[in-house]
Amino acid sequence: MYDAELMAVATGAAGTLVAAIATSGAERMRLKVAHFFRRATQDQQRAAAQAVDDTAARLTSPSPETQALAATAWAQLIAQYFAEHRDATSEVDELAVPAAPASKVWNQHNTASR
Template sequence: MYDAELMAVATGAAGTLVAAIATSGAEKMRLKVAQFFRRATPDQQRAAARAVDDTAAQLTSPSPEAQALAVAAWAQLIAQYLAEHRDVISEVDELAVPTPPASKVWNQRNTGTGTFIGGDVHGGMTFNYGGASDGGR
């Protein structure tokens, strides 16, 4: 069995990971899980990848039991991995943090002549949808 500290870390990470899979989806979290389990055996890596899909399937029915089962399964996977690779315990927080959405940028350029208020119009706009703020520029 694993020590109490290890299980506490694994259970906390598992709960947050299950919530991230529920909100961000399996596709976005699959890469994080693969990165975290990079030192695992091929069997452990396959089990983690399968667990992402299993968790997403379990969470299609919003029952507390399904979420609790998913958290317990992830806690065991994470605890086993951390027991074998104690040096990755500092990375467990990154596993649970969802990846920010990719920024979508559209550029629009307006140029024209004709009947405009105040004369000709020249200029453009840039929409940065879903990206980080640029500090008010």
């Protein structure tokens, strides 16, 4: 089992990550997740990438229960990574900071004729 401090950090990061996937989308968060898990084994990296896709798929019809389940799964994945790479805890802020939402550009064209 993981120690309480490690689980607290992992749980906080997981909740923020799930919210970021919900608001920013899987594509934007995939790069952050890949960067964070860069020291992981290839299997762990694949599991993290798959978790991004799974989370995005679950959140297509978001509910508090769905978000809680996704956050729990991420907390376990992150805690396992922390257990093997303690130095990654200093980088968790980068993972937990939500990506800025994609900007929207609107073009309005007004024409008149008589």
